[in-house]
Amino acid sequence: MLSSANKDNRYQEISSDIDHRTNGYISRTESLIKKTAAAILLIQRALASGIKADYVLMDTWFTTEPMLKEILKTGIDAIGMVKQLKQRYFFRGKAYTLPELRKFVSHEYAANIFGSLVVTTKERIPVKIVVIRNRNWKSECLYLLSTDCSLSDAEIVRIYGNRWSIDVFFKASKSLM
Structure with missing residues (x-):
């Protein structure tokens, strides 16, 4: 799931109270990257997990x-x-x-x-x-x-x-x- 890079278009910002080591925080920060960068990240993860x-x-x-x-x-x-x-x-x-x-x-x-x-x-x-x-x-x-x-x-x-x-x-x- 991707979010808008424009702060005005976001429903809610990432809370500063969330521990930065959690999957939730990591997912929220990754949701702000560009679509093409997200696609490459998904490809790399799929290959790393053993998908051929x-x-x-x-x-x-x-x-x-x-x-x-x-x-x-x-x-x-x-x-x-x-x-x-x-x-x-x-x-x-x-x-x-x-x-x-x-x-x-x-x-x-x-x-x-x-x-x-x-x-x-x-x-x-x-x-x-x-x-x-x-x-x-x-x-x-x-x-x-x-x-x-x-x-x-x-x-x-x-x-x-x-x-x-x-x-x-x-x-x-x-x-x-």
């Missing part, structure tokens, strides 16, 4: 270069959807946006997966961008990113598809609680 993972699946909110860098430090790869913002990826020595990279992928005879490119981020992290059809808007594409460039396009799409069932589970769980 090959990939971290992320939506567009978390698929950012700083987050990818931190996830790679944990020794696992990341797969996530990427927003079409101003970020640039380097391909053949030049910087391109996602729509510009799309031009390098052949769309002829493609069903739902148009193709992929291995590019690097600004910090020179090699990633594979998979261009797929947007089922809701046929004229647009969606972009999946994987730090494991050895995976096939279909495998990246299949693994990312697991995120949907996780989202449905969380929504059902939250509505029942």
Whole structure:
């Protein structure tokens, strides 16, 4: 559970009477950190507790270069959807946006997966961008990113598809609680 970093938005401040060694105090202070830092903390704790993972699946909110860098430090790869913002990826020595990279992928005879490119981020992290059809808007594409460039396009799409069932589970769980 995270709290707002803005004091005006918090329901109640941490009491100064709480012993700083307790789990309650530690949880309260951790609730004030940024979402991305909290996500990395959760990943580190899961790995430390013995949970084995090959990939971290992320939506567009978390698929950012700083987050990818931190996830790679944990020794696992990341797969996530990427927003079409101003970020640039380097391909053949030049910087391109996602729509510009799309031009390098052949769309002829493609069903739902148009193709992929291995590019690097600004910090020179090699990633594979998979261009797929947007089922809701046929004229647009969606972009999946994987730090494991050895995976096939279909495998990246299949693994990312697991995120949907996780989202449905969380929504059902939250509505029942």
